[in-house]
Amino acid sequence: MKIEKLTENKIRIIIKQEDMESNNIDLHKFVLKSIESQSLFLKILNQAKEELDFNVDGYKLLIETFSSSDDIFIFTITKYIDSDFRNFQNTSDKKNLKIRKKTINNDLKMKIINFNNFEDLYDFCNMLFNNKINIKDFCKKNSLYLYNNVYYLILENIDITQINFKKFNSYISEFSTYKSYSKNFEYKLKEHGKLIINKNAVTKIINVFS
Structure with a gap:
């Protein structure tokens, strides 16, 4: 799994099939936003915070699927502030993770x-x-x-x-x-x-x- 910082508010994640398998997630469940996929996103966010100083506390997240090929899945995560969004303090808590997932292209x-x-x-x-x-x-x-x-x-x-x-x-x-x-x-x-x-x-x- 590779994480790149595109801007102060956006990162790109490249996930291989073996990353899915190591986290016991199949593609169908991942796209449907299962509990397991939420756990993987939490892991990604924690890694991005440690390595890239990408802190999502107090932000909503927009997750976009841009492409997928040869068992490689590419996503971007954009953080943004919404006046109606209630701040959360700990992203390691599944209940506090609010994700609006928008699929640009599933094909x-x-x-x-x-x-x-x-x-x-x-x-x-x-x-x-x-x-x-x-x-x-x-x-x-x-x-x-x-x-x-x-x-x-x-x-x-x-x-x-x-x-x-x-x-x-x-x-x-x-x-x-x-x-x-x-x-x-x-x-x-x-x-x-x-x-x-x-x-x-x-x-x-x-x-x-x-």
Whole structure:
């Protein structure tokens, strides 16, 4: 976990998946502002106070989710004074922490998964089907490309708040070597790769080959 001070009233927090796991928090509960996520925010605020002199006593907090990709979650916390806000003295007390959480964007812009052969891709899609994981629940578009004899499944507009998204991620490593791809690679793939299935690739693979 990394904390950066942007201004006197704003900090940015970069949280990795392992930070979530070490605090026994899954992404779905985190977004829903569970008690566990409140505890993690308290830990963040205490660390920011000690390391960056970012003191939130007497302030309201606005927590904004700006982006999430490759199991990395980025937030900003802005402190501000509201005349209707009753000052609290101890941020280590859960009851005194008043957070208004505003989500700017819960969507991953893109996720690309590579498969060395079509059999691995089919087995992956079939496992999703057998475990009743409907990719449409968290992904607005998924397409399939072939580039340099490797199959690439492109997922776009992924809703990370859906619980099936985490289940989906847990199966990827069984069939694919997870890699992080840049936006430039997406452009390269769409320009030079062969488009196999434009929309609903996972569903069509299951329907045609099962």
